[in-house]
Amino acid sequence: MGKQYTADELTKMESGALSRIVLMQQEQLSRLAGDYEKLLEQLRIASQARFGRRSEKLDVIDGQMSLFDEAEAAADAAAEEPSAEEVVSSYRRKKQKGKREEDLKDLPEEIIPTHSVSKEELDAFYGEGNWKAMPSETYKRVRYEPASWKVEVHTVEVYVGTGGDHQDEFLRGERPKDLIRNSIVTSSLGAAVLNGKYVLALPLNRIEQEFQRNGLSISRQTMANWIITFSGYLGPVWERMKTHLLALPVVQADETPTQVIRDGRPADTKSYMWLHRSGEFFRDRQIVLYEYQKTRHHDHPLDFYRDYTGILVTDGLQQYHLVEQKSEGVTNANCWAHARRDFADACKAIGKNNPKMLKKSIAHRALELIAKIYHEEEKLGGLTAEERLEQRRARVEPLVEAYFCAR
Numbered sequence: 001m002g003k004q005y006t007a008d009e010l011t012k013m014e015s016g017a018l019s020r021i022v023l024m025q026q027e028q029l030s031r032l033a034g035d036y037e038k039l040l041e042q043l044r045i046a047s048q049a050r051f052g053r054r055s056e057k058l059d060v061i062d063g064q065m066s067l068f069d070e071a072e073a074a075a076d077a078a079a080e081e082p083s084a085e086e087v088v089s090s091y092r093r094k095k096q097k098g099k100r101e102e103d104l105k106d107l108p109e110e111i112i113p114t115h116s117v118s119k120e121e122l123d124a125f126y127g128e129g130n131w132k133a134m135p136s137e138t139y140k141r142v143r144y145e146p147a148s149w150k151v152e153v154h155t156v157e158v159y160v161g162t163g164g165d166h167q168d169e170f171l172r173g174e175r176p177k178d179l180i181r182n183s184i185v186t187s188s189l190g191a192a193v194l195n196g197k198y199v200l201a202l203p204l205n206r207i208e209q210e211f212q213r214n215g216l217s218i219s220r221q222t223m224a225n226w227i228i229t230f231s232g233y234l235g236p237v238w239e240r241m242k243t244h245l246l247a248l249p250v251v252q253a254d255e256t257p258t259q260v261i262r263d264g265r266p267a268d269t270k271s272y273m274w275l276h277r278s279g280e281f282f283r284d285r286q287i288v289l290y291e292y293q294k295t296r297h298h299d300h301p302l303d304f305y306r307d308y309t310g311i312l313v314t315d316g317l318q319q320y321h322l323v324e325q326k327s328e329g330v331t332n333a334n335c336w337a338h339a340r341r342d343f344a345d346a347c348k349a350i351g352k353n354n355p356k357m358l359k360k361s362i363a364h365r366a367l368e369l370i371a372k373i374y375h376e377e378e379k380l381g382g383l384t385a386e387e388r389l390e391q392r393r394a395r396v397e398p399l400v401e402a403y404f405c406a407r
Contacts, residue, residue, distance in 0.1 A: 041349035193223050245287045250279040252313045298322040340370045369403040
């Protein structure tokens with residue numbers, strides 16, 4: 001706080017000194033007003049994050065947009081008029097014939113004995129000779145059989161030499177190689193543990209409890225040891241998948257923090273799981289690779305994509321830009337979903353109570369253009385790469401140019 005002047009002091013003060021005091025107070029008021037507005041913006045964003053809907057859609061940001069400007073927002077001069085056949089359709093969807101048979105065609109079948117009616121029952125109901133057989137009715141039901149276990153008992157013949165060149169030497173029958181030496185685990189049991197843990201997201205203690213309910217006692221510590229051993233077997237598979245992934249023209253990457261205990265650091269230390277995957281249009285066999293690292297250093301993605309030539313789609317993390325700068329073949333492309341978040345926060349900071357300012361803002365204009373880009377991209381999912389490129393040049397490229405030229 002500056003000096004507090006009394007009315008008498010201000011009256012007796014020279015005009016020059018009085019002017020300096022007024023100017024200084026104006027400057028202080030201007031700074032305070034700016035700080036106050038920043039605090040209000042932060043409060044609006046925090047309130048939206050805590051109490052608002054988890055959405056960045058335009059209709060959530062600027063209120064009931066469709067009340068007055070739905071026609072302008074939804075209009076598309078390039079859209080073709082629908083035909084009469086497209087407009088006139090039956091309200092009730094016709095039942096698709098043969099769908100149940102198609103759904104069940106790959107499941108094994110068991111023929112249940114025919115549910116018959118005896119001759120005595122027929123004669124008692126109709127009277128003797130007053131009936132005839134009709135075509136039988138056939139229907140299908142699906143029976144669930146819980147998982148079952150069998151103990152494999154292996155017997156290995158053993159022989160010993162009693163003379164000749166191999167006297168006192170043992171020879172045993174050829175037997176399957178164990179996944180883990182002297183362990184009861186088989187490939188099917190190990191696969192069940194991995195499926196429960198990593199596909200169904202079940203903690204090992206729940207898998208242990210499920211096994212116990214079925215009479216099998218395997219501790220989670222034992223299963224944890226199995227998983228660690230299996231990871232060594234899956235290493236070559238991971239490397240093979242990486243080779244196929246890096247042969248694609250477009251790949252995606254992201255990272256997320258995680259905590260790992262017993263790695264020589266405090267328990268609350270952040271580690272990172274890096275994710276590398278194939279793009280949306282690589283439909284033949286999707287590839288998703290997880291890579292654990294202790295840090296977020298750019299050396300990790302740089303090492304992974306060192307020999308890659310193609311487009312790497314990521315968020316705006318600087319580490320990925322460094323990969324592009326230090327790798328000749330990598331072109332870093334950023335994600336629209338991440339690009340729009342700061343614009344969404346800016347619109348939330350303006351608030352719904354000031355719709356005119358919101359509509360005039362660059363942030364709102366950017367969100368509108370990104371929404372139009374999304375709308376056009378949704379139409380391209382079923383096209384070939386060549387058709388998609390043609391349509392992007394015709395429909396999406398003008399929107400992208402408008403986005404970067406928006407004022």
